[in-house]
Amino acid sequence: MSGSFDHLHPRVREVAGKPDKERIAWLQVDRWVKLDRSEAALAQLEALLAYPTRGRMPCLLIHGTTGMGKSEILERFHERHPWSIDTKTGRETLPVLLAEMPPEATEIDFYEAILDQLNYRQRSSGTARERRGQVIAVMADAGVRVLMLDEIDKMLGSTPRQQKLFLNSIRYLTNQLRIPIVCAGATGARLAIRTDPNLADRFASFELHHWQKGRALKQLLALFSMSLPLRKPSDLTTSEMQDEVIKMTAGVTGRIFRLFEALAIAAIVSGREQIDLGSLRDEYLLLPLVSMEVQKSEDHAVAGYLFGDAG
Ligand SMILES: Nc1ncnc2c1ncn2[C@@H]1O[C@H](COP(=O)(O)OP(=O)(O)O)[C@@H](O)[C@H]1O
Ligand SMILES: [Mg+2]
Incomplete structure (x- = not known):
């Protein structure tokens, strides 16, 4: 031609x-297109990754309706910070962990989803508390510095009590590991997060507006x-x-x-x-x-x- x-x-x-x-x-x-809004979201994620370790770490909720590009942003950020190996120590680290929201917002399923992403096989079968300890140890060992959770709005399908316990476990992880947590989901998820006063003022919100x-x-x-x-x-x-x-x-x-x-x-x-x-x-x-x-x-x-x- x-x-x-x-x-x-x-x-x-x-x-x-x-x-x-x-x-x-x-x-x-x-193909990834550098849209102003998606680039701005990525810049915020980079800032969270670089944030110095403090007592209370800032968190971020990326929200907007289906198809607005939330998952694309999380995946893009995840790809930018893949598993890497330190040639001197042989230690493998994963700075950015992207976990899938479990179908049921239970604490144990949430921990399982995290361990899946870390390819961790020797699961503890103990109580939620024991598993929580295991997840914290495994995440610390993998050098996770940002935990991202997509489709957080799935949690709206569970009971208020379950939601509360689930938000507790998020709060527990950010406090214990001193890492920012990033959630993405439909705008309704914002209300759920607001029900936990400790999380509400920690989560900044980033909205993907309709064009x-x-x-x-x-x-x-x-x-x-x-x-x-x-x-x-x-x-x-x-x-x-x-x-x-x-x-x-x-x-x-x-x-x-x-x-x-x-x-x-x-x-x-x-x-x-x-x-x-x-x-x-x-x-x-x-x-x-x-x-x-x-x-x-x-x-x-x-x-x-x-x-x-x-x-
Ligand atoms: N920055 C981008 N570059 C290219 N395509 C995009 C971008 N953001 C969104 N899209 C397109 O929009 C679709 C929906 O995005 P997705 O991240 O799945 O939305 P959400 O998770 O908000 O429902 C993607 O399959 C992709 O085709
Ligand atoms: Mg999505």
Whole structure:
């Protein structure tokens, strides 16, 4: 394929010349995009990692609705600080531990989730107290300096008493190990954390807001204009395009990314090679967007949000 593709970022120009199948496969690979908000969250996480050890360590709650990019941020930070081995001492350390919230917010399941991530096999089968001691010893030994817990809102499904015990165990870990704890979850999780006065003033909150029309959205759309491997230029930054995108995605990050992935694939398959307002009305697009709705409606919190939003 000839053509200089001046409208594209230099690194994407070569991709634009490739066969359709390869371009589609390229579009379907996940890539981290340095969004202002996700970079700001990462900077806060780095600051927590560098925070000097004190009696009371600061903690952070990253919250926002499903699809806003919370898990992406935690995973990105986790990847940046992987297991490493000290060649002199042979000691292996994991500075940032990312644990999965157990389906039931019980203390023992929480400890098990942490030990899983540390590949620790000789589990104690004793009381919660004994296990707590074991978790603290194993985490200290692995040199964990930040503990991150995703999908903290799962805890809202358990009884108030269970929630209280669970929050106690979080508080216990941050106090004993003197490390910051980072939680991510739907905004409702904030209320749960607030019920524990000792944690409430320790947890700073970082919200991932839905996208709105404006500078940041324009910047993201400009990035799509330059980085989707289409052979003809598209101006995606217009005011009308911004309005349509917000309308179709409710300003949810994951939906915006999936919308443009679908638009770009449709532009390749149809041979149009560009995206404009007309592309947004293409029936072909309905497929991924409808499946998105189905997936979301299973999530009550989000379904509630959607209804509220429509009313
Ligand atoms: N910084 C980013 N760069 C690229 N894609 C992102 C980014 N943040 C979010 N996404 C997209 O949004 C989707 C949803 O993100 P995710 O972290 O799973 O949301 P949440 O955990 O808040 O529900 C991801 O699968 C990804 O496609
Ligand atoms: Mg998530």
